[in-house]
Amino acid sequence: MPGALLKDLRDLNVVVIHPPDTDGESLVEHLKRIGCRVEPYWPAPNEMPPAVDILFTTIDREMHKRITKLLRRAPDPKPAVIAVVDYENPATLQLVLESESLAVIGKPVRPFGLLTNLVITRNVWQSRKRQQERIAKLENKLAGQKRIAKAKSILMESQALSEQDAYKSIRTQAMAKRVSMEQIAAAIIHANELLSFRLKDD
Numbered sequence: 001m002p003g004a005l006l007k008d009l010r011d012l013n014v015v016v017i018h019p020p021d022t023d024g025e026s027l028v029e030h031l032k033r034i035g036c037r038v039e040p041y042w043p044a045p046n047e048m049p050p051a052v053d054i055l056f057t058t059i060d061r062e063m064h065k066r067i068t069k070l071l072r073r074a075p076d077p078k079p080a081v082i083a084v085v086d087y088e089n090p091a092t093l094q095l096v097l098e099s100e101s102l103a104v105i106g107k108p109v110r111p112f113g114l115l116t117n118l119v120i121t122r123n124v125w126q127s128r129k130r131q132q133e134r135i136a137k138l139e140n141k142l143a144g145q146k147r148i149a150k151a152k153s154i155l156m157e158s159q160a161l162s163e164q165d166a167y168k169s170i171r172t173q174a175m176a177k178r179v180s181m182e183q184i185a186a187a188i189i190h191a192n193e194l195l196s197f198r199l200k201d202d
Contacts, residue, residue, distance in 0.1 A: 008122065009034055009035055009036060009115075009118060009119070009122070010034075010035035010036065012036045012037065012053040012054055012118075012122070013036075013037050013039075013049075013051050013052050013053050013054075014031055014036045014037065014038045014039070014052070014053065014054045014055075014056065015038075015039050015040075015041060015048075015049060015052050015054070015055050015056070015079070016028055016031070016038060016039070016040045016041065016056045016057075017040075017041050017042065017043075017044045017045075017055065017056070017057040017058065017063070017067070018040070018042060018056065018057070018058045018084060019042050019058070020040065020042055022108070023084070023107050023108055023109045024040065024042070024058075026108070026109045026110075027056060027084065027105075027109045027114075028040050030109070030111050030114050031056075031114075031118075033111075034114070034115060034118065036054075036118075043066075044057075044063065044066045044067065044070060045070070046070075047070075047073065048070055048071070048073065048074035048075070048078075048079070050075075052074075052079040053079055053080065053122070053125075054079055054080050054081075054082060054118065054121065054122070055067075055071075055079040055080070055081050055082070056082045056084055056105075057081065057082075057083065057084060057099070058083075058084045058085075059083045059084065059085050059092065059095050059096055059099060059101070060092075060095070061091075061095065064095045064098065064099055067081075067099055068098070068099065071099075071100075077129055080102050080121045080122065080124070080125035081099055081100060081101045081102060082101060082102065082103045082104070082105060082117060082118075082121055083095075083096045083099060083101040083103070083104045083105070084104075084105055084106075084107065084109070085104055085105075085106055085107065086106075086107050087106075088106075102120075102121040102124050102125060103117040103118075103120060103121045104117075105117055144180075144181075144182035144185070147182055147185040147186055147189060148167075148170060148181055148182065148185045150185065150189055151166075151170055151184070151185035151186075151188040151189055152166040152167055152170065152185075153166075154188055154189065154192045155169055155170070155188065158192070170184050170185055170188070
């Protein structure tokens, strides 16, 4: 398990958005020592570099706006954010929350706690990704069921079939053509829409 964890960290692409001061240089150095592939930026880039796993960024009001815009334009999956802050106060914490940071490290930057924050952030990000994938699968399944229900209604009305026979018709066509029932349902709906459109034109 520890070996797999370290390998995962060494495979991470990390972007650091921080002035090239003592803290910025220290952060980049510590991350490289852990084994991450690190790209430092200052000022913040206009576009998110490709395939970024973790984004370390200094947080203040001006930078918050730029980071929010950067993340909004970034392709999915968006990187996990770790905020780098000078001090804790309600205004700073609000900016951290609005940036959707999964962890926070304070200044001056030290090695202690950095690895822990990196591991926790990575695990939380992976957990969220798996959850989003499950939600997407459920949404796709629900959409497919709705298409099948609509296609059944079309067959029941146009061919005077019972609900059971309409379902069997869709399933039989799917098996014969070796495609999913959702694909057959979509084809039935599309054909019905084309027919309805032509009838309106006539």
